[in-house]
Amino acid sequence: MSILSYLGAIGAAQREAMQADEDVIIIGEDVEANVYGTTGGKSRADKGDFLTLFGPNRIRNTPISEEVIVGAAAGAAMTGLRPIVDLSYSSFMYLAFDQLVNQIAKNRYMFGGQASIPLVIRSAMFYGLSTGAHHSDRPYPMLMNVPGLKIITPASPRDAKGLLRSAIDSNDPVICFEACPLWGMKEDVPDEEYRIPLGQAKTVFEGSDVTIVAISGTVPEAWKAATKLRKEGISAELIDPRTLVPLDHRAIMDSVARTGRLVIADPAHRTCGAAAEISAIVAEEAFDSLKAPIVRVATPDTQIPFAPVLEGQLYPNAKRIEDAANRVLGLGPKERETQ
Amino acid sequence: MNIERETLLEMQRRMLRIRRFDERCSKLVKFGHIPGTVHTSIGQEAQVVGATVALGPEDYMTGNHRSHGHPIGKGSNLGPLMAELFGKATGVCGGKGGSLHLADFSVGSLGESGIVGSSIPIATGAALTAKVKGTGRVSLAFFGDGASNQGGLYESMNLASVWGLPVVFLCENNQYALSTPAHTVTAGVVAERAAGFDLPGVRVDDGQDVLKVYEAVRIAICRARAGEGPSLIEVMTYRFNEHSEGLRLGVDYRNADERDLWRSRDPIEIFRAWLIGNGVASATALDAMDEEVLAEVEAAVEFAEESPDPDAATAFRDLYTEPFGVTA
Numbered sequence: 001m002s003i004l005s006y007l008g009a010i011g012a013a014q015r016e017a018m019q020a021d022e023d024v025i026i027i028g029e030d031v032e033a034n035v036y037g038t039t040g041g042k043s044r045a046d047k048g049d050f051l052t053l054f055g056p057n058r059i060r061n062t063p064i065s066e067e068v069i070v071g072a073a074a075g076a077a078m079t080g081l082r083p084i085v086d087l088s089y090s091s092f093m094y095l096a097f098d099q100l101v102n103q104i105a106k107n108r109y110m111f112g113g114q115a116s117i118p119l120v121i122r123s124a125m126f127y128g129l130s131t132g133a134h135h136s137d138r139p140y141p142m143l144m145n146v147p148g149l150k151i152i153t154p155a156s157p158r159d160a161k162g163l164l165r166s167a168i169d170s171n172d173p174v175i176c177f178e179a180c181p182l183w184g185m186k187e188d189v190p191d192e193e194y195r196i197p198l199g200q201a202k203t204v205f206e207g208s209d210v211t212i213v214a215i216s217g218t219v220p221e222a223w224k225a226a227t228k229l230r231k232e233g234i235s236a237e238l239i240d241p242r243t244l245v246p247l248d249h250r251a252i253m254d255s256v257a258r259t260g261r262l263v264i265a266d267p268a269h270r271t272c273g274a275a276a277e278i279s280a281i282v283a284e285e286a287f288d289s290l291k292a293p294i295v296r297v298a299t300p301d302t303q304i305p306f307a308p309v310l311e312g313q314l315y316p317n318a319k320r321i322e323d324a325a326n327r328v329l330g331l332g333p334k335e336r337e338t339q
Numbered sequence: 340m341n342i343e344r345e346t347l348l349e350m351q352r353r354m355l356r357i358r359r360f361d362e363r364c365s366k367l368v369k370f371g372h373i374p375g376t377v378h379t380s381i382g383q384e385a386q387v388v389g390a391t392v393a394l395g396p397e398d399y400m401t402g403n404h405r406s407h408g409h410p411i412g413k414g415s416n417l418g419p420l421m422a423e424l425f426g427k428a429t430g431v432c433g434g435k436g437g438s439l440h441l442a443d444f445s446v447g448s449l450g451e452s453g454i455v456g457s458s459i460p461i462a463t464g465a466a467l468t469a470k471v472k473g474t475g476r477v478s479l480a481f482f483g484d485g486a487s488n489q490g491g492l493y494e495s496m497n498l499a500s501v502w503g504l505p506v507v508f509l510c511e512n513n514q515y516a517l518s519t520p521a522h523t524v525t526a527g528v529v530a531e532r533a534a535g536f537d538l539p540g541v542r543v544d545d546g547q548d549v550l551k552v553y554e555a556v557r558i559a560i561c562r563a564r565a566g567e568g569p570s571l572i573e574v575m576t577y578r579f580n581e582h583s584e585g586l587r588l589g590v591d592y593r594n595a596d597e598r599d600l601w602r603s604r605d606p607i608e609i610f611r612a613w614l615i616g617n618g619v620a621s622a623t624a625l626d627a628m629d630e631e632v633l634a635e636v637e638a639a640v641e642f643a644e645e646s647p648d649p650d651a652a653t654a655f656r657d658l659y660t661e662p663f664g665v666t667a
Contacts, residue, residue: 068494075464111442112433113657171660
């Protein structure tokens with residue numbers, strides 16, 4: 001075990017995958033700058049510098065050209081490489097949407113299974129950090145609507161390492177949405193290689209009164225809420241789906257069957273968010289288990305403002321999650337989460 | 340230029356295959372045997388075959404909506420291509436791609452694309468694999484004059500140039516983006532845009548002459564294979580049919596004189612005369628070749644007609660290598 005940050009764990013997964021398979025390459029803007037250095041030491045190699053470790057043939061520093069970065073990675077993946085695309089800020093991916101949606105998601109299908117596209121796209125969600133509307137997006141729900149992609153949203157260093165490694169090993173395209181507010185989060189992470197299967201939720205907290213499903217950066221907030229509720233005698237179960245596509249229906253359904261109450265915390269916008277999809281699934285498949293209406297705690301349908309005082313009120317936090325849990329338990333406050 | 344006799348004859352055979360295949364497709368669309376529509380390469384065979392014959396069998400290629408000529412030119416079997424157009428289970432993509440999305444990985448065809456310009460970055464990526472793994476393979480991106488105004492082309496040319504990728508960007512300039520004359524929407528000369536990316540740009544003014552196209556592409560491929568990086572080639576050509584079969588527009592955007600002029604420059608007739616004039620083949624032998632190709636196309640149609648429809652469940656297959664949910 002070593003104490004690793006979330007970002008360090010991302011680096012560890014990439015380093016191990018690159019050491020295990022020389023077809024794995026990294027492609028993206030400023031990838032030579034190496035933001036993963038976590039192992040100390042004086043020289044760049046000591047610090048785990050990727051360029052020193054793997055050389056410029058495999059660490060592909062690109063121009064600012066998202067369309068060809070993603071498209072070339074797709075073409076490379078279709079012909080024998082396993083690229084990891086560092087696509088930086090998540091809102092940059094819109095420049096590559098044609099390649100993502102029309103090529104990466106469709107090529108295997110359109111071509112009757114001739115193509116496999118072993119590709120990972122890392123997308124950083126810098127929300128909550130005063131980066132304003134062009135740098136704060138949480139766009140995973142848009143891509144949940146595109147069959148052909150897989151989507152992971154790790155919320156801890158340990159999960160980040162294991163899920164990213166599974167993503168790199170997968171022969172399907174996977175998008176890894178990283179919540180940057182979590183990049184500095186630290187915990188013990190196994191030193192050895194390990195993989196966390198895609199499509200397997202994690203029960204962070206067991207409980208019996210209410211289920212809280214929390215996604216990505218809301219997991220630590222939900223953890224705080226669940227801890228506070230526990231002190232008040234309310235037993236909340238906290239589930240982190242970890243993978244949104246494929247989504248672990250079973251884990252959520254089993255929990256709701258026991259608790260009968262569901263709160264979903266989702267940092268994406270409210271309309272057609274991941275929370276909306278999970279709500280619909282539970283309403284369709286577990287309606288009889290529900291003792292109260294499902295409550296979504298999401299980001300209201302407005303753009304992200306710059307001023308900290310304006311931005312800070314928008315994302316799901318521990319207080320809003322706790323209030324929502326109390327509401328589904330009939331304990332007030334009566335004000336509804338409708339924004 | 341010293342080209343082997345077999346190669347010369349193969350050029351004519353592949354041009355004939357494209358012509359007869361697409362002529363047949365045009366009729367089959369009209370009578371509803373092929374669902375949707377098709378975009379024929381009739382008139383552009385020299386531009387296609389000059390390039391695909393210059394590529395090796397291991398080399399990669401991507402294309403666009405004018406999609407049949409590319410895989411045929413690269414050496415695909417006609418049966419599975421025609422069956423794909425019919426939407427049959429035996430189609431090269433199992434009936435899930437259709438005319439617009441033909442792909443035949445067995446001959447290095449990495450896919451045609453219904454989105455104009457969208458496959459250019461894919462070809463660039465195939466060249467990246469060749470470079471990283473040192474395979475010696477070359478990649479070629481076909482795109483039209485319309486796509487020459489898409490940003491992805493310039494991102495691709497820039498990246499390929501700075502990384503020295505073995506890719507050939509081949510602009511099939513048939514002078515119209517659907518109904519829009521290229522000169523009304525395209526500043527300057529496409530081939531000259533290469534200079535801005537520090538790579539060679541060549542314009543083949545007579546794209547109806549297969550040997551002229553072949554020679555230009557051969558040089559670009561040699562350069563790419565030698566590690567000297569990408570090239571841009573613009574080939575001037577003309578499509579004899581409408582943008583897509585069955586399309587009827589309210590205006591005659593190409594006048595009759597222009598059409599007649601280009602029709603008199605039929606690439607298959609031009610090369611036939613050259614082959615005969617240079618003693619490569621007799622008129623009789625070339626007639627026999629045409630008959631063989633016609634029979635091949637008929638056999639492909641028969642194969643398509645007799646093939647079963649895809650099983651309904653296959654609509655859920657081939658999305659993921661590790662399927663889940665409805666795709667499992």
